[in-house]
Amino acid sequence: MSRVYNFSAGPAVLPEEVLKEAAEQMLDYKGCGMSVMEMSHRSKMFDDIIKEAEADIRELMGIPDNYKVLFLQGGASLQFSMIPMNLKKNGVADFIVTGNWAKKAYQEAGRFLTANKIASSEDKTFTYIPDCSDLPISENADYVYICQNNTIYGTTYHKLPNTKGKTLVSDVSSCFLSAPINVSDYGLIFGGVQKNVGPAGVCITIIREDLIPQEDLKDVPVMLQYKTHADNDSLYNTPPCWGIYICGQVFKWLKRNGGLAEMEKRNIEKANILYDYLDSSDFFKGTVVKEDRSIMNVPFVIGDKDLEAKFVAEAKAAGLENLKGHRTVGGMRASIYNAMPKEGVEKLVEFMADFEKKNK
Ligand SMILES: *Cc1c(COP(=O)(O)O)cnc(C)c1O
Secondary structure, eight states: OOOOEEOOSSSOOOOHHHHHHHHHTSSSGGGSSSOGGGSOTTSHHHHHHHHHHHHHHHHHHTOOTTEEEEEESSHHHHHHHHHHHHHOSSSEEEEEEOSHHHHHHHHHHTTTSEEEEEEEOGGGTTOSOOOOSSOOOOTTOSEEEEESEETTTTEEOSSOOOOTTOOEEEEOTTTTTSSOOOGGGOSEEEEETTTTTSOTTOEEEEEEGGGSOOSOOTTSOGGGOHHHHHHTTTOSSOOOHHHHHHHHHHHHHHHHTTHHHHHHHHHHHHHHHHHHHHHHOSSSEEOSOGGGBOSSEEEEEOSOHHHHHHHHHHHHHTTEEOOBOOTTTOSEEEEOOTTSOHHHHHHHHHHHHHHHHHHO
């Protein structure tokens, strides 16, 4: 067996320990004679799995009792529709557009309500986070929407926007469980888990109870109403059982490893190794303004397409995979999620220094 250092933006690296446990339990989960993939979602065995997963993420994030944790399907993208469908009261929402994902959410919401773009960083290819201290928040906004960590562009909010009392909704897909957050600052937090938490196929939505409409929304399919999933503890229909099980194992791995404060410490340390090198190099260049840099996704360029293609190919040959940047940014991108060990980042920087020397 040989494993590479996988810098994919998503689906992405998972803790090796968790993969090994899953392999050990593949044929016979805890003596029940079957795999989690094969068991009824109504069984006691699975009920324990989903309840423990919820308890563990509640503990890790310090989720208050008046928030529901929902294990959903349809990826982060379906939340772009479910959020406006469920949260619209006045039929107005404000969007801060800091990248492709925020833009998609903004466009999708526009199908269901009046979506206002109140700030954007598109003028400079999303390389920064706009000043969010005094935005023109709509008086009747049902919520203010952000994408907290911009997977493609490598920016992140180091300070949440001033929503002037309006409900904050945040897409945390690519920074989920990477650092402690104060859940009470948000009305709704959601993330596709395939970036930092688990296998594709699960989306976790954490929603304050009073935001869940209690009446049957006649024009919203039952499966797209938060109430359906909240009332049934995410077991209205068959949930993505296997994915939830792996997420649960990742939560346990996080707890064993010191929780989110420790993750943040490690993630900052890893990111600094890469950023320090980028700042010292006159060959590679980070694309994001310093104060808005993400500790999860690090885009960088050489500025010569042929050399960049050569870099990606040679890195792959050296066991450093998936470093090609998103097509809209070009260049390279290293995603260094929780499960990326420090040695992976050190190896990458070593490789970069060597490549710089040979190709400058
Ligand atoms: C990947 C990603 C999405 C889309 O996730 P899907 O599960 O593929 O729908 C949305 N938002 C962010 C920030 C992402 O990184």
